[in-house]
Amino acid sequence: MSEVAIQAERLGKRYRLGESTGGAFSYKSLRESLTAGLRRIASRESGAAPAEVWALRNVSFEIPRGEVVGIIGPNGAGKSTLLKLLSRITRPTEGRARIFGRVGSLLEVGTGFHPELTGRENVYLNGAILGMLRSEIDSRFDEIVAFAEVERFLDTPVKRYSSGMYMRLAFAVAAHLEPEILLVDEVLAVGDAAFQKKCLGKMDEVARGGRTVLFVSHNMNAVQDLCSRAMLLREGGIKRYDTDVRGVTRDYLFGDGEAPAGQRWINPGTLHDNPYFKPMRFEVVDQEGRPVAMPMRNDTEAWIEIEAEVRSVDPALTVGYAIYAEHGDLLYWSYQTDVEERQWPEIGTGRTTLRSRIPPRWLNEGRYRIELIGGLHFRSWLFEPSVSAPSIFLTIQGGLSDSPYWMQRRPGLLAPTLPWEKS
Ligand SMILES: Nc1ncnc2c1ncn2[C@@H]1O[C@H](COP(=O)(O)OP(=O)(O)OP(=O)(O)O)[C@@H](O)[C@H]1O
Ligand SMILES: [Mg+2]
CATH class of the missing domain: 3.40.50.300 (P-loop containing nucleotide triphosphate hydrolases)
Known part of the structure; x- marks a missing residue:
């Protein structure tokens, strides 16, 4: 004992x-x-x-x-x-x-x-x-x-x-x-x-x-x-x-069956207040910006939308999302500054909405948690992953592949369909 x-x-x-x-x-x-x-x-x-x-x-x-x-x-x-x-x-x-x-x-x-x-x-x-x-x-x-x-x-x-x-x-x-x-x-x-x-x-x-x-x-x-x-x-x-x-x-x-978690987060008004990028809405939507019906099929594309209020523009601003699989494994981070600088979406003062596409047939069947992340690069977090950042959820079911062999959930965290050819 x-x-x-x-x-x-x-x-x-x-x-x-x-x-x-x-x-x-x-x-x-x-x-x-x-x-x-x-x-x-x-x-x-x-x-x-x-x-x-x-x-x-x-x-x-x-x-x-x-x-x-x-x-x-x-x-x-x-x-x-x-x-x-x-x-x-x-x-x-x-x-x-x-x-x-x-x-x-x-x-x-x-x-x-x-x-x-x-x-x-x-x-x-x-x-x-x-x-x-x-x-x-x-x-x-x-x-x-x-x-x-x-x-x-x-x-x-x-x-x-x-x-x-x-x-x-x-x-x-x-x-x-x-x-x-x-x-x-x-x-x-x-x-x-x-x-x-x-x-x-x-x-x-x-x-x-x-x-x-x-x-x-x-x-x-x-x-x-x-x-x-x-x-x-x-x-x-x-x-x-x-x-x-x-x-x-x-x-x-x-959620343990009692607290259904949503695909949209709305700032009640007081949270994450800062001059550089105050998030107002964080949501999974479709191509047209409409809410996606959950669970969504893996062959549809989802967009992550982040609407924010900017009072002061800071060139070090990096915002994006972190996505986690059901057991908490971090799959990846994505930032608006991941590509070369001239391709970064321009952020001015006032309301700004950024969006990023999650490619179809990239994730697997299951439930994912998506967390807003952002900060001033090398300086400070504005909303820190796993600490203060808001989360939304995405559920995927079906639509995994066009192959007659692979209609079910596949082993592994991701289930991309990648091209094959004879060399
Ligand atoms: N001194 C107090 N007087 C009245 N209500 C209180 C007091 N302290 C806590 N509560 C209430 O008791 C409940 C539990 O509060 P508690 O601070 O233990 O929550 P918590 O799990 O630590 O939350 P958090 O994650 O926000 O820190 C809440 O409803 C809170 O408003
Ligand atoms: Mg407490």
């Missing part, structure tokens, strides 16, 4: 709407209160007036020591709430969680750090909270600072840090102070690509050292690479908890 690190029994958390979430950095709380507010309006319209919401309910599971568990699910599913309960930041309304080991946690940007204290003081404060001796912290101090790359700002109050610096230090502290159980919520959304890679590497190292990691993320590639188990949460309940990590991520991305 393997040792258990965490055991949850019928865990539940009910929030009263309108309750403040607190916290020094409150962009998250702001979004949460907006959501709560909208719900209240919606419920008033429907006649009912529930003043409370179950963020998590009836959640039971066991996590053996040494496992890396990816926690995934849509916004508002209860992922952060679960970590907050496990780290004792909030108390459960019902049920209980038993934790066997010392917990280090990195929940949202800010929790656990005192804004008025300097970077140096916060490292010691967090070590003390974790129950470490001063000499133990001393011995890890240089390593933490080097990892976080904040040497120059050690004696600056952390409230003056950029969110990236703040996050780097917070992650370094959580990962280096040798907790037996490490809880990490969405760190990878902050920080540049190089630091994200470092974090993933560090979590892997922590896990290899036999410690337990719970990792909330919207980055399915990271979850697949890193985790030995995955838990899918939806509407406050566990939909699936399994060692088949790819299976769980597939259930999430492609």
Whole structure:
């Protein structure tokens, strides 16, 4: 029998709407209160007036020591709430969680750090909270600072840090102070690509050292690479908890029968706001720009259309899409700047619609996820693949080939029909 690190029994958390979430950095709380507010309006319209919401309910599971568990699910599913309960930041309304080991946690940007204290003081404060001796912290101090790359700002109050610096230090502290159980919520959304890679590497190292990691993320590639188990949460309940990590991520991305995923994404107005290319619509259409009936046959051509609002033209703008097969394998990226420069579609200010053709008989029968990707080349992402980018879906059935032999789905990720001749 393997040792258990965490055991949850019928865990539940009910929030009263309108309750403040607190916290020094409150962009998250702001979004949460907006959501709560909208719900209240919606419920008033429907006649009912529930003043409370179950963020998590009836959640039971066991996590053996040494496992890396990816926690995934849509916004508002209860992922952060679960970590907050496990780290004792909030108390459960019902049920209980038993934790066997010392917990280090990195929940949202800010929790656990005192804004008025300097970077140096916060490292010691967090070590003390974790129950470490001063000499133990001393011995890890240089390593933490080097990892976080904040040497120059050690004696600056952390409230003056950029969110990236703040996050780097917070992650370094959580990962280096040798907790037996490490809880990490969405760190990878902050920080540049190089630091994200470092974090993933560090979590892997922590896990290899036999410690337990719970990792909330919207980055399915990271979850697949890193985790030995995955838990899918939806509407406050566990939909699936399994060692088949790819299976769980597939259930999430492609819907588990409950959330039919669409072929069109429309910006509600507030997302991905930026001056260079604010996506307004992202859609699979036919040659004439009409919605394609799904599933589509493999011998029809599909077009990916991206409509955007441009306030400022930047020559480094690269936008396109990434396409993934059903199990999450990336098939390819396509950018409007892939061809020689004079062929790039001209992008001016105002509304622009770009489109690109997916050739017929190129993909295979199955379901594909298409993600909008884009950024300023070599500078920054505007919408980052597997992190913040919107997704749409394409389903193909039939029309695979004109050959009498090959009417069925073929083995492999792609099923192109290519010419053959006798030489
Ligand atoms: N302090 C709070 N007061 C009221 N409602 C809350 C509070 N914290 C969370 N909620 C609500 O509980 C539900 C679950 O929230 P939670 O933050 O756990 O979701 P999440 O899965 O982490 O989402 P995301 O992917 O957006 O981070 C949401 O409906 C949220 O609005
Ligand atoms: Mg969350």
